[in-house]
Amino acid sequence: MRKSVIVLSIIVLLLPIWTGCVQKRILEELGLVVVVGYDPAEKDRIKGTALLHQIDPAAKEKVQVVVTNANTSKGLRNAQNREVSKRVVSGQLRVAIYNEKLARNGIITLADTLSRDSVISDTIFLTVSRGSTENIITHRFPEISNIGTYLHKMLRQNIQGEQISSCTLHEFIHDVYSVGKDPVLPVIERIGDQILLNHTVLFRNDKMVGELSTDEAFVLKLIRDRYKAGSLEISLDAEPFRQLKPGFQGNKVDIVIENISSSSQIKLADPSIPSFSIRIKMNVRIQEVSTDLKLGEKKVIRAFESEISKEFVRRIQKLIAKTQAVQSDPIGFGEVYHSKVRHSNLTDEKWREMYPNAKVQVDIKTVMVRSGVVE
Template structure:
């Protein structure tokens, strides 16, 4: 390379380095959690932020601050003007939406995140059953650590145990822009005097339209992903197991047997009748019995097969019930629309076209359950 070109490149690099702003960390408020609400008159946006402050004169490491404005940036600037710190979003880990905001649509606030080069695309997203300001202010009083870290940890733990599907900015954005599939987000609330995840929110495009239970969220995750062993609690009819329960004659009459299992598995879905909008989903799982509400002696394959049959039946019923709920909400997180779309010419289909078809689809859920260990459980 000619010396003249090398000199030009070095000059550019030096100039670019000189343009990089530097700030003392003691003057920064590092935003960990950002909550978005609409004000009571719905005329402005209110943001509540959990920030880390590294000033050795500060009484606590974290602080909640709020601001209002016509836009998220405007509200953030308003909050910044009330603080002695410059607010930086480079370490944003969690963005919350009040339910009212989520029902109106979250896409404008996601665009803000996507356009911010400092915001990571792995930031967790979630909905709160009340205003995020109430959740963050109340939760701060109830937890011993930063409320932002606490809520992030709650979601992270459920994800690590494969109880729920991923719910970060990257996944939400990808699902939103996929014709034939709708996004989902965890729903947080105060439960038994502690912040907790209480359900999974279902979306129609970018609008919150309802919720499903955390058990249903597990079924959704199993549908979407191959999962390693993960805990699941089920209630089975007690009657088929009576003969394998020692002393059952003296036991109080009950209808259900409650069990906890470790389950791993995967699914395979195909559109078997395009004109009839009929699908088949094969769910293959292996499970280990960890615990039951009563002693059950699984002494041979006959009893093991009985558990396999009843668990498969329970899961098939669960999937069927879940699909009906989702059709009533007009939300398709399963992505059945994507299976239909690939059959269309050039794979083209709009979300509105799928909305008209989705209520009429039918699905055969076939669960093949295999018990991998057995013996006496209690």
């Protein structure tokens, strides 16, 4: 009995050592992928560019870039391991970039592979590049030491600042496989030593079919999400303000609205057409005006509220027409239709035929909460 107790005690003492040996991972021996880019290569192959972060005090460079070709993303990983001295791992992946040409042909196989990798977070950001992703990742930026970390922070702060819609891997995969809704992704572009984030691309399922300007992407987010904070410069028709300011010259009034808080509601009005109604309520502050108007007067405030509402109705109708022309539904009207019409048996193919003929009534109520600076 005493002998058994001694043996058991030895096993208990050695167990943490054995466990530690199994789970031990030496960071100095790993190449941590921070950002990966995909470009089309010859013979329908894929060119992969990965930036590896090295945790090694002895290393002269803290990052290493590896460019390889393969037929699949897993093939790229195997090729990367054959070209570096450290084992490549994806647990720190933050951003995946897809070349615009690749995005036009479909990227679901590449994105789906990422989502199935248990070590990769589904909160990584996906983007589309204007031009080669290799040209972005391999470039030596004088003010940026790690382009992967920089891109992640850049995308995160623009999402938090509500300048662009969220673009995580989880959201992209969800919208691709969801009947009646299509994904959108931001576009990054390198010009010299600058990285620009100016556009948003429309997808039909997983294929890029169109593009939105910054202002159009703002309007899309206004419909899809709730704003808590935001900023936008817009031009209003000057005619309603001529009566408020005698001698007013010019055809437009330029204003900057900030601190936008909004809520939107989409309803199915008539399933036979189909027709929808969008109701949006916005609270805004006018930060700057290009002409001298007395923002303390109620009639001036009412004029601004009315004209801001009209301008956004116009922009929303223009945006919807643009998405209908390319048969892409980033707003999710199809999801609303599918959830409200029983036994609709809605499919992607059926909704692609219905959506271009859909009618949308837009109603916006704008409330000016306070005014800011007059130019």
